[in-house]
Amino acid sequence: MSENIDPITPTSDLSRRNVLLAGSAAAALAMVGGNLALDRTASRAATARFVWPFPLSTVYAEFGWRNYPPAPNHLGIDFSYSPASLGAAVRCAGDGIVTHAESHNKHYNCWVRVDHGGGLVTRYHMMNPLQAPAVGQAVSQGQILGYIGAAWGTGSGPHLHFQTEENGVPINPRVFMSKYAGTVVPTEPTTAPASAEAIVTSSGLIALYQTTADGSLRGTNQATPGGSFQPWSLIGSAQPGVIARPSVVQMSTGALTMYSLSSAGTILGSGQSTAGAAFSAWTTIGDGGSGVSGPPAVLVDAQDVVSLYVTTDSGTLAGVTQPAAGAPFGSWQQLGALSGFFLQGRPAAIRRPSGVIELYAHTTDNRMARSVQTAPGATFGPWQIVGTGGGGIASNPAVITTADGRISVYAITDHGNFSGITESTPGGAFGAWSQLGDAIGTLRGNPSVVLHPSGSIVAYARDEAGNIRGSGQGTPGGSFSAWGIMGTGSPRLVTDPLALIAPNNTIAIYSTTADGVVRGVSQASVGGSFGPWGTLG
Structure with a gap:
């Protein structure tokens, strides 16, 4: 991977549309905290200008610079490199007039340009020329412009x-959509099934949680440790508008609390008052949390105080913390100064033994960035790119502390491989990004990484054919094995895998099919080896 050097200077305010503004004091919610519903102003229009x-x-x-010689400066976003996408419908992002429709181009196959007025243009390449x-x-908006065609020119599938262009200049489509949508465009869409979140409860049961197509959240858990899963049931109030995979944490009491991105661009919370109790509404x-664009990362300290971290629709990262366990959350605040890049997706947060928190996030120019507290509970330092040769990152970070106390950061690259960096010593410098496992070239989405009790690290990711593949270290700190398919009788899986260590030290993996199962x-x-894939709940 090559270092990306295409600088973008973010705006100084927390949101281009004046969101994430400080609000009034909020009502308390035991175990969750929270506030009264924020006023949705005209910036939260019911209909987006672009989709x-x-x-x-x-x-x-x-979008951005990448290690791909035929087209190193990638001026857009590519969707679905897969034979299964051939013939899939491509919809128009917004109302406009077609100003170019070329049936054959040696680089772009059939491509269409739509002028939306005001200097705003969208382009659609690699479609069927017929x-x-x-x-x-x-x-x-939403009209079918055409269908994905066969590979052509520099395309590999x-x-x-x-x-997207503004006044003739290509800009990152994620920035374009956030800037001109008129409503938050979530990182993970409601139209696709969400990944399941999994946690091992204090009673040794595995519990699963998943958002549904109607904006609700459902859950299931094992009836007994290692046993079958019970039927799915509604969590919290019905249809709160949650989207994407929730984040679930466990308090010292055994009670669970969960947080999820909403379709309104806020973070919603629901929690148990005691272990095993019903979840609250x-x-x-x-306060002021209506500009969120990605799902939250959550940390809980030894006193059960919760902190949440999210990326915003202006490309910054914001955080909010309870003043005490069970107390209402305060105001969302931007964390760390940005210079030269934006942030996106679900960040990762990790607390060192010293109490200092480190945040990691995927940048819009395809690198990985980090911000570190200057001291426990203090402000966060400026965001800096971590590792060398880290261009071409295409996923959210997976961050883990190794058995010897070093931090490792992992990601999927835009060439479909798995890459990582590790500190030289605990708290030391990161070296160069390196490919881990074989050059498989077909990995997609975001990886899931676990630290096995043996001290070895094991990683899982979805490939373009819908299989879950795995690669692991043979010994702690050793090389990663070739990527193999996990389990037998696998259906076509469409969401990122979630792996966890079960109470008996075996590994379990969860994903979702296109029908949301x-x-x-x-x-x-x-x-040992993995058995057959099964339906849960």
């Missing part, structure tokens, strides 16, 4: 290249 032309869950390559609209045709978390697979014994 994504293809499911965001299929993004393969981001189904292009006519130049001068008026098109509307059927896909959609989506490009969902409530909005923190959660599937799982686990090892029969510690270090």
Whole structure:
């Protein structure tokens, strides 16, 4: 991977649309905290000016510089490098007029340009040349412009290249959509099934939680440790508008609390008052938190004080912390100064033994950045790129502390491989990003990484064919094995895997099929092979 050097200077305010503003004091919610619903002003229009032309869950390559000689400066976002995407519909991002419709181009196959007025243009490349609209045709938001065609030019497989321009200048589509949408465009769309979140409870049961198509959240857990899962049931109030995979944490009492991104661009919370109790109604978390664009990272300290961290629709990172366990959250605040890049997706947060918190996030120019507290409970320092040679990052970070106390950061690259960096010593410098496992070239989405009790690190990721693959260290600190398919009889899985260590030290993996059904697979014994995939709940 090559170092990206395309600088973008973010704006100084927390949101381009004056969101994430400080609000009034909020009502308390035991175990969750929260506030009264914030006023949704005109910036929260009911209808977005632009929508994504293809499911965001299929993004393969981001905007920016990359280690790909035929086209190193990638001027758009690529969706769905997969044979399965051939013939999939491409929808118009917004109302406009078709100003270009070329049936064959040696680089772009069929491509269409739509002028939306005011200097705003969207472009759609790599479509089927037999189904292009006519130049001068008026098109509307959501209208089918065409269908993904066969690979052409520099393309390595059927896909959609989506490009956005402002006054003739290509800009990152994620920034474009946040700036001009008129409503928050979530990192993970409601149209695709959400990944399941999993946690081992204090009673030794594995519990699973998943958002549903109607904006509710459902859960299930094992009836007995290692046993089958009970039927799914509603969590908290019905249809609160949650989207994406929730974040679930466990308090010292054994009670669970969960947080999720909402379709309104806020973070919602729901929690148990005691272990095993019913979950409370969902409530909005923190004051001024209406500009969130990615799911939250959550930390709980030894006193059960919760901190949440999110990326915003202006490319910054914001955080909010309870003043005491069970107390209402305060105001969301921007954390760390940015210079030269924006942040996106679900961040990772980790607390060192010293109490200092470190934050990691994927940048919009395809690198990885970090911000570190100057002291426990103090302000966060400026965001800095971590590792050398880290261009081409295409996923959220997976961050873990090794058995010897060093931090390792892992990600999927835009070439479909798995890469990572590790500190030289605990608190020391990161070295160069390096490929881990074989050059498989087909990994997609975000990885899941676990530290096995043996001290070895094991990683899992979804490939373009819908399999879950795994790679692990043979010994702590050793090299990663070739990527193999996990389990037998696997259905086509469409969401990021979630792996955890079960109470008996075996590994279990969970993912979801296109119909929203959660599937799982686990090892029969510690270090053993995985059995057949099953339907859970």
